[in-house]
Amino acid sequence: MITIQLQCRHCQSHNLVRNGFAPNGKQKFLCKDCRRQSRENPSTNAYPQERRDEILRAYEERSSLRGLTRTFGVARSTVSGWIKKSNCLAAT
Numbered sequence: 001m002i003t004i005q006l007q008c009r010h011c012q013s014h015n016l017v018r019n020g021f022a023p024n025g026k027q028k029f030l031c032k033d034c035r036r037q038s039r040e041n042p043s044t045n046a047y048p049q050e051r052r053d054e055i056l057r058a059y060e061e062r063s064s065l066r067g068l069t070r071t072f073g074v075a076r077s078t079v080s081g082w083i084k085k086s087n088c089l090a091a092t
C-alpha cells in the first residue's frame, strides 16, 4: 500500500482529515491547522497544460482577464498565476 503524503496547499500542513468528495470525484481534505479545504491533487494540475496554453494564447491576443474568465470559466487569480509563471519562464 502506498501512503501519499498530503499537504495543505494553504499552509503546507500535513495535518489533514478526509472531508467528503468534490463534484469531480476527487477526495477532499480539511486542514486541521488552517481549517481550509484541499483537494487530492494540487491546484497546479487542475488544468491540463494544453488548456493552459490555449488560455494563455487567448490572453496574449485579447489582454483581457475579464474576457478570459467569461470565455473559459477559469478564476482570474488562476490565470494571473499562470501569466506570472510564464513571464518568469520567458525571462530566464
Ligand SMILES: [Zn+2]
Residues within 6 Å of the ligand: 008, 009, 010, 011, 012, 013, 031, 032, 033, 034, 035, 036
Ligand atoms: Zn492548512
